[in-house]
Amino acid sequence: MKIVISFILVISMQLHLFGVDYDKEARSIEEIFVKVVELYKEGNSKEARELTQSAYFSHFENLEAGVRINLGQKKAYAMEKQFGEIRKAIKASKDEQSIQTMIDSLNAEIKEILPVIKTGAKLVAEKSDDGGLSAAGIEANNNPWSDIYNQISSNLQSVSNAYDSSDAKAIKNAMNKIKFDLYRNTQLEIAIRRYANSKMDQMIQQIMGNVISQNLNLNKESLEQSLKDIDELIQTAIIKLPKESYALAPEIKIEEKKVDFAPTVQNIKQKMSDALKLYESGNMGEAISDVGDIYFDEYEASGMENKIGAIDNPLKTATEASFSKIVSLMKSGASSDKIIAEQNELYSKLQTSLEKASEQTGGWALFIYALSIILREGFEALIIVAAVVAYLLKTDNKKHLNLVYSSVSIAVILSFVTAYAINLIFGSSLAGQSREILEGITMLVAVVLLFYVGFWLLSNAGAKKWSHYIAGHIKDSLSSGDSKALWWTVFLAVYREGAETVLFYQALIFDASSNLDFSMIGAGFMAGIIILLIAYFVIKAFSLKIPIKPFFIATSMIIFYMSIVFVGKGVMELVEGKLFVPSIIEGVPTISWLGIYPYYESLVPQGMMILALIAGIFIIKKRQLNFNKGE
Template identity: 30%
Template sequence: MNRIFHFFFPLTLLLAISTAGRADTSDRLVQLIDYVGVDYSEAVSEGTIVNQGEYAEMVEFTAIIETSVASIAGSPIASELLQQARELGHLIKNKAPAGEVRALAHTMRTTIIHLYDLKVAPDQAPDLLQGQALYQETCATCHGAYGNGNGELGKDLDPQPTDFTEVARFRQRSLYALFNTITYGVEGTGMSDYSQLSTVDRWNLAAYVGSIGVDKEVAANGKRTWQQFNGNDTIVDVKAYAGLSPDEAANKWTKGYALMAYLRTEPEVLFDFKTPPLTVAMNSLQTSLKAYEQGETEKAYEFALTAYLEGFELVEANLAALDTRLMRDIESEMLLLRNDIGTKSPLKSVAARIQKLQLLLQQAQSKMADKGGLTPTAAFVTSFIILLREGLEAILVVVALSAFLLKTDRRDAMPYLHAGWIAALILGLLTWVASERFVQISGATREVTEGVAALVASGMLLFVGYWLHSKTSASGWQAFIQKSLKAALNKRTLWGLAGLSFISVYREVFETILFYQALWAQAASSSADWVTGGFLVAALLLVLLAALIIRFSVKIPLRHFFASTGILLLILSFIFAGKGIAALQAAGEIQQTMLQFEAVEWLGIFPSQEGLLIQATILLASAVFLSRGFFARRQKE
């Protein structure tokens, strides 16, 4: 048991740490690419070097970009990115037109943001007045009081401080690029980093700097366009507001440049505009269809995923309380749609599937709107089901391990087990806080996290289940167990139990919090107390269930206890494996070969050939374990 823990648990920690490290490195990489894309025009004009210092900097930065990209592990996207980095260096070397360099830099930036799921937008509306105060305090001495690059301390700098009033530069810089520059500075220039500022202050400062070059007349036109928005046209969202330059917005939307100018001056209107999840789903499906019509299969699949992960999934628990059948139909149709796109089905078939989904989503929207928020009864039932469903599997693992320790008189090991699930609760809450304030966790990232954790837990449960059941067939089994427990449950193994407790609980915590966030958003003010009531009743039921299992399990004869606990853990391994594969498939990380039957979610059985193959392997391995134990006991008897 300790060997499997010492393989998987450090791997999980390393993945978490390396993900955070890669996000920081990738932000820096995006910053360099943005810098090259914008400032290259200052170095080369019409194939001629006009500023030797700037050009040398471009050559240096593209070399750093290529080296950084080459260090990325070899996924298809990373390989494509490396080709783009080499092409960027080639363009710089050959003094290509600035437009070509800028276009390639934009493509690379988009690729990196997608590859690492980078956070490109603030969590709240930037405060431009606070940003202005920070600017006067930290930036005006170099960039000038009005942002035109003529500050007293900037006169002797080479290169000169940026003139933020310059229209061409304003059109080419995104707020995300400005945020990265403020965070990391620019090596070899007078621009030092301001990472000591809080994330909120850096976004405030970036937003103010990004508003300096706005033409007031253009912004006024953008305001009129915004006010005419009727809910049917594509609109700038928070990610686009921060992640796109005004020129890129102009290419993406009609009147996009004017809209971006307006939002740079009044960002609070964008953050007040919260698109309902079902609207997100319907809009994403429409975009998916357009992409499929144009032959962009990967893009169509991505938007179909978004429709589920960032749209429907956020309200499916709430809809289930109103109409379970409708919720199941939508979930099933979205799964079939992704399969149709993945297998490149005829356009007519995909279009019909999306049309059917749009009608189902409109029905769901109508049902939820008719309620004006969840009724008290629906709020209570939904809250109750969420916690009971998400908590039951984790409780079973922890309780089975607790009963095992009590049954074998190893109460000294209980603190390790409790430390595991308590740490999972604390880390789950910290993960939620971090996702709200610091790191953007997308639906795909949530599914990948849940899927990986479920598969790791499944492997550990399979091993522990086999380990427990194997003891029932040992010669002189009771004496062997009592003797081996003292030897086997050493410090490393105890930490293995803590690790299993941790990972079994942690995989449920963040998803539970996510569902409750969506539930609070849907519940009417009169239903808020009922949400709390449903949570408390479910929590009480889980505690009662845990107490009953422990109480009755300690009365079971030792050999039968080991056998039944081993079987329970093997069943949980089967369930976790199915749910882990389904989560990774929902995130689009692994292939999904659809089968024609309805999912049995409580058993982790989904209409997926890949998931059933893994589960069949677990069933076969379990059958071998159990049969070997049975025949061994028969021989000894």
């Protein structure tokens, strides 16, 4: 019980890191901008730009999740863009008043959204194909207004495109469709007036009417602001609509849910290009930071990582490795040609990911994906669990089997808790970063325990009088502390895979569009569990038939192999969590199944472990020889 309580306390501390004090972050942004203005007035443009960037990365990113959750992706992006505009204005040496006006406008907007993000709807799960509504707590499956909003948002974009083409007729047609077909005829107008706010309806109607009447007479800035206001007013109103309003909405045919990651890939390419320009201009630190943010803000926050991880985990792992390699190349001062070559390698993997993500994912495809996830993620844990169980049985320690059952049960429960906590702030770069760091730390702690257990087994493999040894030494050692090591070994083996497995299944559930699809996911999962159980009993039975000395040696070798793999993968999780930037070793290949990555930070500890293993085996052999001579 002490073990369980201590781990829960650790997890609670980790989850506390996920919490964000929105008021504090807003004050910090405001205070930083005061310093930015002071620095700019003093002629220190470079530091002013760096502080502006700090305001975004260190503080606004912590607000961004709340903005996305309650006001949608578009609002978050629009606010994010203002930080970039302020930075550009400073770089372009614009007058102080212009920069102060831009800062005041952004600060005012942050204050305006604070009450909404502090008291607004909680996140269910963000999906990029519903205009941010599900991220605002409105599940598209249950809320008929979400489809209406999607159509309005799409037509608002058509208005913007028509303006760029100076097509007055197209502007009028699109706006009339929004006002009459989508806003009025669907009875959204009545729902907002009755259940949300009649003044909000008046504002929406007034802005729509103004765009229709003014048409091309509006300048571009005024038009875009009007379209933005319409979008945000309707979105905010829909968030407020209660379930009683659903009766007014038209019946909507539920189509297969599908996320288009093409915009995500395009954003990654554009931002990578910008990061390369920064690197080439001598801003190495800024470029490295930007590449890390691209990974979290685009690849992970869009849901693309979990989607690809659910259907092709090696591709996901290879894509993550490409991000890390680009960062490492920049840190090493590599030539632009080498970085561009690795970026192209990344783009190729992203294109493959796009093709896989766009494939039909219904019926049997979902069954296969669901089956492969549990087999892939569960098999490593199964080997360790089966080895520990077989060890306890072979050494007449059946009474300690409850250690295994309790550690597995708690690991599974806490896997769901961790996944839920991550989902509460899904879409925030902090969420992805914290998850990677948590996974990395879990792996590295597991390495210490695995290495300990491996040596413990190996040191006992040479005992001659097994009946005497089993009756005494092993039972004593278990009762005096090694039981805790076994508990943690099993726990970490299961927990390490657990939370990620839950998130992969969540990605599959997002793709399900019918009861049949949900049934196929469930069937795939259950089939995988059955296969794992069969494998468990086969491994356990086979282990019991092996003489105890070969069993100890074989088990310790498997554990040592997994320890070395975990070191490499654990370090890479910390790299992906932006804990540090890796140092690349040219010419070393990536061999993920061995945990080999071309970085000093992973290869050096792996090399030290191998040397420690060789030295340990030599010492054990020498002790056993001396012991046998003395008998």
